[in-house]
Amino acid sequence: MIDKVVKSAKEALAGIFDGATVMISGFGEAGSPVELIHALVDRDVKNLTVVSNNAGSGHVGLAALIENRQVKKIICSFPRTAISVVFPELYRNGEIDLELVPQGTLAERIRAGGAGIPAFYTRTSVNTSLSEKKEKRIFDKKEFVLEHAIKSDFSLVKCAVADKYGNLLYNKTARNFGPIMCMAAKTTIVQTKKVVKAGEINPEHVVTPGIFVSRILEVSHPADESKLVAENLKYDGIKF
Amino acid sequence: MGLNSDNIGWNMNEVAQKVALDIHDGAYVNLGIGIPELVADYIPRGREVIYHTENGLLGMGKIASRGKEDPELVNAGKKYITAIPGAAYFHHADSFSMIRGGHIDICVLGAYQVSEAGDLANWSTGDPDAIPAVGGAMDLVVGVKTIYVITKHNTKSGTSKIVKKCSYPLTGKNVVSRIYTNYAIIDVKDKKLFIRELAPGISFDFLQKNTEAKLNQ
Numbered sequence: 001m002i003d004k005v006v007k008s009a010k011e012a013l014a015g016i017f018d019g020a021t022v023m024i025s026g027f028g029e030a031g032s033p034v035e036l037i038h039a040l041v042d043r044d045v046k047n048l049t050v051v052s053n054n055a056g057s058g059h060v061g062l063a064a065l066i067e068n069r070q071v072k073k074i075i076c077s078f079p080r081t082a083i084s085v086v087f088p089e090l091y092r093n094g095e096i097d098l099e100l101v102p103q104g105t106l107a108e109r110i111r112a113g114g115a116g117i118p119a120f121y122t123r124t125s126v127n128t129s130l131s132e133k134k135e136k137r138i139f140d141k142k143e144f145v146l147e148h149a150i151k152s153d154f155s156l157v158k159c160a161v162a163d164k165y166g167n168l169l170y171n172k173t174a175r176n177f178g179p180i181m182c183m184a185a186k187t188t189i190v191q192t193k194k195v196v197k198a199g200e201i202n203p204e205h206v207v208t209p210g211i212f213v214s215r216i217l218e219v220s221h222p223a224d225e226s227k228l229v230a231e232n233l234k235y236d237g238i239k240f
Numbered sequence: 241m242g243l244n245s246d247n248i249g250w251n252m253n254e255v256a257q258k259v260a261l262d263i264h265d266g267a268y269v270n271l272g273i274g275i276p277e278l279v280a281d282y283i284p285r286g287r288e289v290i291y292h293t294e295n296g297l298l299g300m301g302k303i304a305s306r307g308k309e310d311p312e313l314v315n316a317g318k319k320y321i322t323a324i325p326g327a328a329y330f331h332h333a334d335s336f337s338m339i340r341g342g343h344i345d346i347c348v349l350g351a352y353q354v355s356e357a358g359d360l361a362n363w364s365t366g367d368p369d370a371i372p373a374v375g376g377a378m379d380l381v382v383g384v385k386t387i388y389v390i391t392k393h394n395t396k397s398g399t400s401k402i403v404k405k406c407s408y409p410l411t412g413k414n415v416v417s418r419i420y421t422n423y424a425i426i427d428v429k430d431k432k433l434f435i436r437e438l439a440p441g442i443s444f445d446f447l448q449k450n451t452e453a454k455l456n457q
Contacts, residue, residue, distance in 0.1 A: 027295040027332075028318045029311060053332075080373040081318070088371050100372050103294065104336030104379030111333040123382040124340065127413035130374065172329055173296045174312035179331040207331075226311045 003164045005195055005216045009039035012189050012217040016154055018045050019072075023110065023155040023181040024052040024062055028081060029225035031174035033158035033191045034061045036217065038235050040156070041065055047072045051110065051150055053103065053177060055079035055087035058229035066090060073097035075150065077106050083229050100130065105147050107180060112149035114183025114212070119148045155185035158222070159208070162192035163199075166213025167206045175207065182212040191219045249422040249439035252392070257282040258437070259348055259390055259420050263289055270294065270339070270380060272349040272362075273317035275390055279348050292344055294376045296335050299327025316376065339376065340383040347384035349377065351391045351419075353406040356453045358416040358428035360389065361408035374411075381412030393421035393450065400452035402426070402433070423447055432456055 006012050013036070016022075022040070026032030041064050050071050055078075056063030063086040065071055079087050079098060090096040101109065102124045112120055121144035125131040135146040157178045160171040168190060170178055182188045195218045250258070256278035263269060263279070265287040271277050280302075283289050291300040293315040300315060301322035309320035323329075338344055353361040360381055363374045381387055394400055402419060418436070419426040424447055425437040434456045435444065448455050 028314065030295070030314050030318075031312065078373045078375045080371040084371075091371060092369070098372070100374055102374050102378040103332070103376040104340050104383070107332035107336045108340075122340065124379045126382065128378060128410050130378065170329070172310065172313045172323070173293070173315075175329055175331050176296050177332050180333045224311050 004166045004210070004213060005164050005218065009035065009217060012036065012191075012215050013039050013043055015187065016040065016043060016045055019047045020045065020153040021049045021051065021151070023152040023177070023185060024050060025155070025157040025176065025178040025181050026062075027053050027173065027176040029057065029061070029229065031158050031170070031176050031178055032061050032225050033156045034223050034225045034228070035219045036156040036158075036189060036191050037061045037065055041068050041070070041235060042237055044068070044070065046070055049073045049075065051075045051106075051152060051181075053077055053106065054081055055084060057081050057083045057225070058232060059086065059234035060228040061225050061235075063087065064235035066096065069095070071096060073099065075099040075101060075106070077101055077103035102130065107177065109147055109150045110177065110180045110184045113151040114180060117149055119146055121146055150184065152181070152185045153187065155181040155188045157181055157188065157190045159190055159192045161194050161196055161201060162190060162213070162216045163196050163201055163210070164216075165198055166190070166208075166210030166216060167201050168192070168208035168213065169201060169205065170207055179208045182208045185214075187214045188212055189215045189217070191217045191222065193220060193222060194218065249393070249442050252390075252422060253278060255390055255420050255422055258425060259388055260284065262388070262418070263287070263346055265289075267345040268292055268298070268338075268343065270344050270347045270384060272347070272377075274350050276348040276350055277317070279390070292335075292338060293321070294335050294339065294380075296330050296332060297323060297327060298330075298338070299324040301327075336376070336379055339379050342383060342385060344384045346386045346388060347380045348388045348390055349380065351389045351401060352408050353401055353403050354389050354391070354416050354419055355403055355406045356428075356433055357431040358414050359406050360387070360411045360416050361406040363411050364409045366409050377411045381415040386417050387415050388418050388420065389416050390420045393423040400450065403452045404454070423450070426455070
């Protein structure tokens with residue numbers, strides 16, 4: 001019998017290991033799986049490579065994970081946000097590596113990872129410093145850059161509604177990287193606001209089909225990360 | 241270098257209005273963060289424009305009013321926004337397929353520098369102490385059909401932003417079609433700059449004196 005719903009954050013993150021590549025959904029605070037990230041802070045696994053669009057705000061969520069020295073490298077498009085304090089400090093001290101990737105290339109590399117495509121060519125970043133050391137090829141008299149797929153050991157994703165098969169619905173622009181990160185992981189861990197019975201999600205409306213999802217944790221009242229950041233709260237392993 | 245005054249030429253709202261006049265009915269448009277966002281306020285009556293925001297929405301509406309902000313409904317600048325009736329949400333790979341696949345008609349971006357050849361530098365000043373961040377700028381400039389730049393003509397210290405060759409790291413080479421500044425509207429054609437319209441009180445000689453790049457009438 002298939003039932004991907006787990007009872008606790010501990011169970012959700014079972015098997016996560018030092019040195020893993022972890023994708024984290026979200027565009028800034030929107031769609032960031034704060035509770036799963038905080039559970040990862042509690043687990044204290046180290047040397048993670050994190051793939052996420054940003055590098056965290058304030059001292060919660062991804063910023064808390066970075067502040068706890070668990071992240072060796074981050075692959076992202078925009079590590080600088082208005083209230084990003086943790087990443088800039090560690091980066092300037094040489095305590096964290098950054099692979100800067102144009103946002104569309106980042107999305108496509110993740111999608112390719114999930115679709116079994118090892119690499120692809122794109123026009124993005126042609127003639128810029130970000131493509132200096134990359135392989136180029138001419139198609140139709142135009143130059144393209146070779147970009148490699150990214151896969152993850154674990155993806156942490158936030159959604160709005162899930163059923164026991166792992167079919168997912170998202171909320172508005174909190175969808176962002178969620179669906180493609182679900183596809184690109186060996187183990188996809190999803191926190192959902194609500195678990196519904198199989199059949200309650202109209203099959204015509206399913207955004208992420210359950211095959212891309214491994215574990216589901218219901219977090220019915222997720223923290224609003226932007227509020228936590230605004231209140232300058234710091235995650236230190238204790239519930240707020 | 242050049243003279244810099246906010247009291248001559250157009251103000252940036254008037255420049256945004258000029259950009260809006262060049263956006264056709266039915267266009268799919270992506271507006272960059274900051275000054276480009278002003279353009280949405282000046283689309284002439286009778287024209288319908290659909291705004292794309294790269295974090296996954298077609299049909300972006302106005303900024304959310306106070307008390308109605310939804311933390312899961314934001315634009316690329318992470319501001320709280322609204323969605324119009326008939327809007328669509330999608331994931332990032334679809335969103336950038338719209339950009340990279342050439343489906344978006346017009347993108348309006350800010351600039352640190354634009355060159356005579358239409359090269360754009362708008363993501364990094366190359367300052368070694370700065371945290372590098374690129375976002376979607378490099379995808380937009382290669383994928384969107386028409387790239388407009390809206391910017392102050394010169395920097396705060398009076399240095400020309402319209403240059404022979406960009407000294408800052410490039411976002412894209414040969415990508416800008418038209419530049420809208422507080423002094424003039426300038427077309428980029430065959431790697432040369434041509435004046436399309438001068439702001440009131442701005443002469444060609446004044447403009448050339450305050451522009452590093454060579455201008456053509």
